[in-house]
Amino acid sequence: MTNDKNFYGLLAEFEDPTALCKGAERVRDAGYKNWDCHTPFPVHGLDDCMGVKFTRLPWIVLTMGLIGLATGVWLQWWTNSVDYAYDISGKPVWSLPANVPVIFEVTVLFSAFTAFFAMWGINGLPRWYHPLFRKNSFAKATDDGFFLAIEAKDPNFALGRTGDFLNTIGAKQVEEVREADEPTGLPGNVKAKLWITAGVMLIPIGMVYQTWDSTTTQPRVHIVKDMDKQDRFRAQGETSFFEDGRMSRSQITGTVAEGQFYEDESFVTGKDGDSHIAALPASLTVDEEFLAEGKKNFEIFCGLCHGNTGAGDGPIHERAAMLAAQGEAKWVQPTDLNGVRIVGMEDGKIFDTITNGLNTMPAYGGQIPAQKRWAIIAYMRALQAEYGEEGPSADELAAMTPVERGELVLNQQGCMACHTTNGSPLVGPTFQGYAGSDIKLTTGETVKGDLAYLTESLREPLAKTREGAIPGAMVPFPNITDEQIADLFEYLSTLK
Ligand code: HEC
Ligand code: HEC
Numbered sequence: 001m002t003n004d005k006n007f008y009g010l011l012a013e014f015e016d017p018t019a020l021c022k023g024a025e026r027v028r029d030a031g032y033k034n035w036d037c038h039t040p041f042p043v044h045g046l047d048d049c050m051g052v053k054f055t056r057l058p059w060i061v062l063t064m065g066l067i068g069l070a071t072g073v074w075l076q077w078w079t080n081s082v083d084y085a086y087d088i089s090g091k092p093v094w095s096l097p098a099n100v101p102v103i104f105e106v107t108v109l110f111s112a113f114t115a116f117f118a119m120w121g122i123n124g125l126p127r128w129y130h131p132l133f134r135k136n137s138f139a140k141a142t143d144d145g146f147f148l149a150i151e152a153k154d155p156n157f158a159l160g161r162t163g164d165f166l167n168t169i170g171a172k173q174v175e176e177v178r179e180a181d182e183p184t185g186l187p188g189n190v191k192a193k194l195w196i197t198a199g200v201m202l203i204p205i206g207m208v209y210q211t212w213d214s215t216t217t218q219p220r221v222h223i224v225k226d227m228d229k230q231d232r233f234r235a236q237g238e239t240s241f242f243e244d245g246r247m248s249r250s251q252i253t254g255t256v257a258e259g260q261f262y263e264d265e266s267f268v269t270g271k272d273g274d275s276h277i278a279a280l281p282a283s284l285t286v287d288e289e290f291l292a293e294g295k296k297n298f299e300i301f302c303g304l305c306h307g308n309t310g311a312g313d314g315p316i317h318e319r320a321a322m323l324a325a326q327g328e329a330k331w332v333q334p335t336d337l338n339g340v341r342i343v344g345m346e347d348g349k350i351f352d353t354i355t356n357g358l359n360t361m362p363a364y365g366g367q368i369p370a371q372k373r374w375a376i377i378a379y380m381r382a383l384q385a386e387y388g389e390e391g392p393s394a395d396e397l398a399a400m401t402p403v404e405r406g407e408l409v410l411n412q413q414g415c416m417a418c419h420t421t422n423g424s425p426l427v428g429p430t431f432q433g434y435a436g437s438d439i440k441l442t443t444g445e446t447v448k449g450d451l452a453y454l455t456e457s458l459r460e461p462l463a464k465t466r467e468g469a470i471p472g473a474m475v476p477f478p479n480i481t482d483e484q485i486a487d488l489f490e491y492l493s494t495l496k
Pocket of ligand 2: 477
């Protein structure tokens with residue numbers, strides 16, 4: 001060691017690779033640590049002579065790779081099952097196989113970056129300038145010079161002794177190397193270029209921030225148009241091409257589209273004119289095969305919600321009701337298909353519901369061919385024969401009080417799927433305290449919960465909507481008679 005800060009070390013030149021190798025062995029055995037050899041070409045065996053140990057880079061890469069692996073596992077476990085657990089069809093929120101690709105990627109990412117940066121770090125890079133280049137003779141290191149340099153910062157270094165030592169081990173010439181007196185930083189023009197590059201790199205970040213921090217009513221800029229914008233006619237679009245200005249063309253009078261010819265119109269609509277047909281179209285025969293087909297399709301398409309017996313308790317309902325109870329969803333219970341209302345419903349009306357859906361029930365017209373939709377209805381009727389409710393006879397009804405009859409209507413018509421009598425609202429408002437109460441509507445007006453409003457709510461549920469309620473969630477009940485509504489009101493009046 002020396003006290004001269006600018007003193008870098010000693011540079012010794014050797015005659016040839018053999019001499020250098022021999023010299024290196026001696027330096028190695030003398031216990032020097034901070035030294036190196038410089039040759040114009042790779043010299044075989046030189047690393048042995050120098051006692052260069054195998055690089056520790058692989059261990060660093062392995063360690064960081066394992067950390068990457070652990071990070072990948074942790075990241076996905078935490079995001080998927082702790083921070084944002086998301087139930088997809090009841091699949092487990094955390095399962096290893098699904099996460100292997102990302103874990104693999106993160107492992108490779110950590111390893112690759114570590115290999116790159118650790119290599120630089122171990123080699124002391126980046127280094128813009130090396131003091132050895134201050135010696136003109138060192139230029140021969142790219143031609144025919146074989147050099148060995150010992151740094152002054154080596155603990156064994158002592159100027160006179162080390163110089164003599166180099167001479168004794170066969171050095172041709174030994175020179176002292178000094179750092180420049182002035183500290184040598186980056187050349188001015190390189191610095192300027194780096195500043196400019198850094199400045200330019202801020203522009204995209206600034207643009208991202210600007211977009212992120214502002215709102216606009218303009219459509220987004222389409223750099224790659226993909227198929228977002230095409231010249232085409234859209235369903236409800238306008239065009240100057242046709243006289244009536246519409247893009248959608250209605251079917252030409254007197255023509256039939258392929259596959260859409262039905263001799264019996266009601267077979268595909270369930271309607272005869274404006275009214276629903278009461279029974280299955282005459283062209284169908286209900287036999288065992290037909291019912292079996294109905295059963296199969298009922299269980300595929302309807303059972304999930306309505307339950308395989310039609311009671312309105314299918315697995316989708318169970319799950320949705322569970323989420324609704326936790327306040328995470330709103331859910332209307334699928335109708336009990338064996339209730340008196342559906343038992344009394346025309347086949348054509350049920351067909352219409354399957355074809356076009358109803359509120360939260362999806363339309364199945366596009367998925368189930370008409371013939372199979374009828375088969376489903378035939379099977380529903382069979383279920384009703386098995387599970388359907390039988391109401392009290394006319395005599396029994398006459399013997400009941402209006403309040404009792406009203407309660408029966410409420411239960412038979414399935415009102416309790418959406419309403420309650422105990423004060424806690426479900427999909428619809430509770431009936432407790434309904435009669436005579438002031439009900440605030442979405443329009444800001446107030447109506448009285450009287451018989452007239454009850455009648456209107458059942459005949460035309462869309463006419464008025466209570467503030468905060470889901471509009472349109474309630475279906476009309478045209479088959480409930482005025483007498484039944486009166487009984488119902490009597491019953492509701494008892495719910496104080
Ligand atoms: C995604 C769940 C779901 C599926 C699947 C489903 N329904 Fe429904 N269905 C409902 C719900 C919910 C209602 C109640 C809608 C309302 O009253 O707002 C309903 C109501 C009905 C009604 C009563 C209509 C009325 O006027 O009150 C009938 C009949 C019916 N569904 C039949 C079927 C048949 C047949 C299938 C199979 C083709 C089926 N549903 C499939 C959810 C479903
Ligand atoms: C499919 C779910 C559903 C069924 C079944 C249902 N309702 Fe409703 N009902 C609602 C919803 C939702 C509202 C609130 C929307 C509105 O006010 O229009 C409502 C509103 C009402 C209102 C108006 C109450 C108010 O405070 O504004 C009355 C009365 C009513 N229902 C009675 C009945 C009766 C009686 C039955 C059975 C014959 C029934 N509902 C069946 C969902 C349902």
